Amino acid sequence: MGAQKTFYLETFGCQMNVHDSEKVIGTLEQQGYARVESEAEADLILYNTCSIRDKAEQKVFHRLNDYKALYQKGKRFAVLGCVAQQEGERIFERAPFVSLVSGSASYRRLPEMLVQIEQGDTRVTGLDDRQTEETFETEFTFRSNPHRGYITIIEGCDKFCAYCVVPYTRGKERSRRSESVLAEARRMAGSGYTEVQLLGQNVNSWRDPGGKRSFAELLAAVGEVPGIRRVRFTTSHPRDFTRDIVEAIDEVPALCDHVHLPVQSGSSRVLRLMQREYTREQYLERIAWIKGARRTISMTTDIIVGFPGETPEDFEQTITLLEAVQYDGVFAFKYSPRPNTPALSMPDSVPEEEKSRRLQLLLDRQREIQRANYERHLGQILEAMVEGVNPARGQVVGRTSQNKTLNFTTAQPIAPAPGAYLPVRVTKTFPNSLLGEAVA
Numbered sequence: 001m002g003a004q005k006t007f008y009l010e011t012f013g014c015q016m017n018v019h020d021s022e023k024v025i026g027t028l029e030q031q032g033y034a035r036v037e038s039e040a041e042a043d044l045i046l047y048n049t050c051s052i053r054d055k056a057e058q059k060v061f062h063r064l065n066d067y068k069a070l071y072q073k074g075k076r077f078a079v080l081g082c083v084a085q086q087e088g089e090r091i092f093e094r095a096p097f098v099s100l101v102s103g104s105a106s107y108r109r110l111p112e113m114l115v116q117i118e119q120g121d122t123r124v125t126g127l128d129d130r131q132t133e134e135t136f137e138t139e140f141t142f143r144s145n146p147h148r149g150y151i152t153i154i155e156g157c158d159k160f161c162a163y164c165v166v167p168y169t170r171g172k173e174r175s176r177r178s179e180s181v182l183a184e185a186r187r188m189a190g191s192g193y194t195e196v197q198l199l200g201q202n203v204n205s206w207r208d209p210g211g212k213r214s215f216a217e218l219l220a221a222v223g224e225v226p227g228i229r230r231v232r233f234t235t236s237h238p239r240d241f242t243r244d245i246v247e248a249i250d251e252v253p254a255l256c257d258h259v260h261l262p263v264q265s266g267s268s269r270v271l272r273l274m275q276r277e278y279t280r281e282q283y284l285e286r287i288a289w290i291k292g293a294r295r296t297i298s299m300t301t302d303i304i305v306g307f308p309g310e311t312p313e314d315f316e317q318t319i320t321l322l323e324a325v326q327y328d329g330v331f332a333f334k335y336s337p338r339p340n341t342p343a344l345s346m347p348d349s350v351p352e353e354e355k356s357r358r359l360q361l362l363l364d365r366q367r368e369i370q371r372a373n374y375e376r377h378l379g380q381i382l383e384a385m386v387e388g389v390n391p392a393r394g395q396v397v398g399r400t401s402q403n404k405t406l407n408f409t410t411a412q413p414i415a416p417a418p419g420a421y422l423p424v425r426v427t428k429t430f431p432n433s434l435l436g437e438a439v440a
């Protein structure tokens with residue numbers, strides 16, 4: 001045999017995809033592949049794709065177009081993830097040089113699919129087992145950060161929001177047993193990890209298949225694993241957001257002071273059209289629980305503007321909701337019609353320029369809210385986890401429990417190592433980050 005087989009993998013999309021890629025990398029390395037840093041050096045080129053909005057979906061087709069000439073040189077292409085599951089074998093028609101198309105629910109079959117490619121098969125698919133009860137777990141997970149790591153606790157989604165592709169790309173919800181989650185957290189703590197992020201499309205819809213623990217109890221149990229100093233979880237669905245989650249945050253110091261709770265719209269009418277299964281009032285009730293906690297819990301959200309039928313009055317309600325909640329961060333998107341979804345049959349009624357106008361208005365308003373929120377940290381001493389350095393600015397880059405960026409200087413000539421925790425006094429604030437100096 002010749003030299004070692006090599007692969008290049010590029011990831012698009014959410015944290016679930018980022019972590020899936022870590023598992024795929026671990027699996028490929030286990031199969032004897034070495035990872036390289038460019039398409040040109042690789043025998044096998046993989047794209048782990050996202051189809052949440054049309055723009056995300058188009059990225060993979062641009063990449064394939066840019067690199068298809070490499071097929072003549074014997075390189076093989078694989079399309080993984082959400083576009084793979086959504087488009088299935090149509091990808092072979094659109095890009096005939098692709099040899100493997102696999103959705104995330106089929107990754108446990110990657111080793112055999114790789115063998116098929118190596119044997120010269122040019123139409124290998126992993127699209128057929130979305131109804132499985134199993135999650136994709138591998139002891140070979142590659143982790144790109146030695147201090148902070150992901151643990152998938154639930155895969156798939158059963159919510160079927162009217163605009164969203166995820167139930168079609170990631171399939172049915174399946175939860176991992178709490179013992180298995182805790183074993184992974186302990187393993188990570190044993191190899192030096194201090195922060196874990198529990199992942200799921202609807203992370204708080206997790207139900208222990210063994211019936212042992214509630215989601216809040218799982219959070220608490222992970223937070224009590226010796227060595228784990230920070231636990232995050234994303235993304236929570238308001239419908240399944242229970243009060244005991246807030247109580248757990250109050251009681252277990254390792255649980256971070258941050259909840260990401262996508263609202264999507266401030267109008268109950270639009271929420272109903274979106275099939276979100278909660279009203280503005282019910283959402284605000286959950287926010288009131290969070291605000292009622294003993295700890296100050298930072299809140300962030302996702303918003304879609306220009307959903308079919310969204311009137312100026314509906315949009316105004318989203319703005320008043322932002323003002324009522326006072327989020328520390330908002331991810332806002334223009335509605336993008338997606339294949340297979342119920343909203344696809346509703347007229348995409350808000351013109352593109354109007355979507356852009358609403359988006360900009362919302363972002364401008366939110367910036368002012370954040371400016372005021374971040375200002376409250378002035379003079380506080382916060383614990384920062386070191387992520388790295390910014391040599392150009394002579395600053396250490398850190399992150400607070402609330403998930404805010406805290407850049408700071410130290411009196412020491414040598415910067416603290418990534419993964420270290422330091423108390424930092426906040427000396428200046430911005431709408432999106434904090435500046436400070438390490439406390440001696």
Ligand code: 5AD
Pocket residue numbers: 052053163164165262264302303304333334335336337338
């Ligand atoms: N168009 C625009 N934004 C969307 N999102 C999900 N589907 C769509 C869509 N079709 C947004 C939601 C979700 C975030 C991950 O992406 O706000 O919470």
Ligand code: SF4
Pocket residue numbers: 012013014015016017049050051052081082165166169170201
């Ligand atoms: Fe994109 Fe959604 Fe798939 Fe994540 S789950 S990669 S956001 S389409």
